[in-house]
Amino acid sequence: MINLEEIKNKLLKEKEEVLLMLETLKKEEERVLKEDVYETSDLANKYEAREDLHLQIEALEKRLEVLERALTKINEGTYGKCEKCGGAIEEGRISLDPAAIYCRKCAEKF
Numbered sequence: 001m002i003n004l005e006e007i008k009n010k011l012l013k014e015k016e017e018v019l020l021m022l023e024t025l026k027k028e029e030e031r032v033l034k035e036d037v038y039e040t041s042d043l044a045n046k047y048e049a050r051e052d053l054h055l056q057i058e059a060l061e062k063r064l065e066v067l068e069r070a071l072t073k074i075n076e077g078t079y080g081k082c083e084k085c086g087g088a089i090e091e092g093r094i095s096l097d098p099a100a101i102y103c104r105k106c107a108e109k110f
Helices: 004-034 040-076 091-096 104-109
Strands: none
Touching (some): 004 040
C-alpha cells in the first residue's frame, strides 16, 4: 500500500535538493559569464562551460516541474494514476521514482 505522507516527504526533500542545486548552478553560470576573457581559446572554454551549466540547469528545472506536478497530484487526490492511460502506476515504479507519471507499459512506449 502506498504511504502518501512518506512519498510527499520524499518529494519535498528532493525538491529542496533540486532548488539548492539550481541556485548553486545559476551562481556558477553568472560567475562564468563575468569572467574576463583574454584569448580566443578562453572564450571557447567560457562558452563550453556556460553551455554545460545551462544543460544541467535545464535538466534540474524539468525535474522540478515533475516533482511539483507529483505534489499537486497528491493534494488533488490523483496521485499514482498514469497520465497516459489513467491506470495505476505500479508501487515498485513509485518506490523507485515517487514522481513517476506513467505506468510501466506507457513509459515503455515513450
